[in-house]
Amino acid sequence: MVKQIIFCFYYVSIIQTINQNIMNFTIAADLANLDKIINADPIAITFFIGYMAMFASAVFFFVERGSVEGKWKMSLLVSGLITGIAAVHYYYMRDFYLATGESPTAFRYVDWTLTVPLMCVEFYLLTKPFGAKGSTLFKLILASAVMLVTGFIGETSGIDSNVFWGVLSTVGYLYIVYEVFAGDVAKLAKSSNSEALGRAMFLLKIFITLGWSIYPIGYMVLPGNLLSGAFEVSSIDLFYNLADAINKIGFGLVIYSVAIAETAKAKAANA
Numbered sequence: 001m002v003k004q005i006i007f008c009f010y011y012v013s014i015i016q017t018i019n020q021n022i023m024n025f026t027i028a029a030d031l032a033n034l035d036k037i038i039n040a041d042p043i044a045i046t047f048f049i050g051y052m053a054m055f056a057s058a059v060f061f062f063v064e065r066g067s068v069e070g071k072w073k074m075s076l077l078v079s080g081l082i083t084g085i086a087a088v089h090y091y092y093m094r095d096f097y098l099a100t101g102e103s104p105t106a107f108r109y110v111d112w113t114l115t116v117p118l119m120c121v122e123f124y125l126l127t128k129p130f131g132a133k134g135s136t137l138f139k140l141i142l143a144s145a146v147m148l149v150t151g152f153i154g155e156t157s158g159i160d161s162n163v164f165w166g167v168l169s170t171v172g173y174l175y176i177v178y179e180v181f182a183g184d185v186a187k188l189a190k191s192s193n194s195e196a197l198g199r200a201m202f203l204l205k206i207f208i209t210l211g212w213s214i215y216p217i218g219y220m221v222l223p224g225n226l227l228s229g230a231f232e233v234s235s236i237d238l239f240y241n242l243a244d245a246i247n248k249i250g251f252g253l254v255i256y257s258v259a260i261a262e263t264a265k266a267k268a269a270n271a
Contacts, residue, residue, distance in 0.1 A: 046241040047094035051087055057249045058084035064256060069266050072259035075125045079252030082115045082122075086248050103237050109152045116144045119251055120176070123185050126200065126255060129262075130192035136184040140176060147172030151215075155222065162222050170216060180208050196261035203254045207247055214243035 061080035065073045089111035093104040120140035124132050147169050154165030179185045180201070189201040218239030 043235075043237050043241075044094065044098055046238060047090060047097055050241050050245055051090035051094055053245055053249060054083045054087035054090055057252060058087055061252055061256065067263070068256075068259040069263040071129055072263060075122065075255050075259055076252075078118055078121055078125065079255050082118045082248050083252060085114050085118075086111055086244060090244075097237070105152075105155055108240060109148065109155075112148050115248060116148060117141045119248070120144050122251060122255055123180070123204070126197065126204075126258065127185055127188040127192070130188050130194065130197065132184070132188055136179070136188075140179060140185075143172045143175040143179075145172070147176070151219065154219070159222075162219075166216070166219055169219070173212065173216070176212075177208055180205055194262070196258045196265070200254050200258040204251070207250055207254070211243060211247045211250065214239055214246070218243070 058080045061076050061083065065076045065080075068076060089107055093107045093111075096102075096104040096107060120143075121137065123140060124137040126132075127136075150165045150172065151169040154162040154169060157165060186201070189197055192198070218236045221236045221239070
């Protein structure tokens with residue numbers, strides 16, 4: 001009996017030692033990665049900042065749902081989902097990049113496949129109180145799907161065909177630009193007589209034309225493409241990380257500004 005008790009204590013002490021060694025190794029690895037983020041690799045820094053910025057934005061949008069009128073709560077929920085999904089993916093993209101030194105293309109396109117259609121949903125929700133139809137949403141999501149699928153094929157197909165697939169991806173992007181500037185979205189915004197919506201659409205046009213244009217610039221850095229050789233291939237992640245932060249967080253803040261303005265307007269009308 002005494003031997004069994006001694007053996008149990010001995011076994012527990014071994015397990016504790018192993019766990020402590022694993023913990024020490026994990027902490028050492030985390031510190032090494034942190035040192036790499038802080039001192040050595042600007043791309044790793046952008047992954048870390050992107051993760052923290054997206055996470056903070058998601059918390060903000062979720063909390064602020066209580067500050068807006070009922071019909072705008074869904075818009076802020078979607079804004080929170082966009083930045084929250086991006087935060088999760090940036091956490092894993094950061095670890096993947098630190099472990100391999102390679103661009104996390106697959107993780108990034110999974111993120112975009114979820115968040116870009118949600119950004120199209122934001123356009124729909126923004127104009128829905130003023131008469132937007134489901135067909136408008138369908139066309140925006142279809143265009144975003146074309147843009148993403150062809151873009152992914154282009155990034156993973158090699159030097160011989162990435163220009164061709166990049167052109168097809170640009171077609172999807174240009175259709176979204178058309179919708180915002182001259183299509184159903186633009187017409188509804190113009191006929192709404194809402195000053196807040198008009199101001200928001202002006203800002204969103206800037207995001208679509210300038211903010212979203214960062215993505216094709218990053219794509220053109222790929223070998224064999226138009227900007228090949230002008231930048232290092234690794235800089236593609238700098239372009240993409242910058243674009244994600246500007247567009248996803250900025251999009252949400254524009255939606256938030258409209259929601260707050262329209263809520264204040266409704267309260268004043270009911271007072």
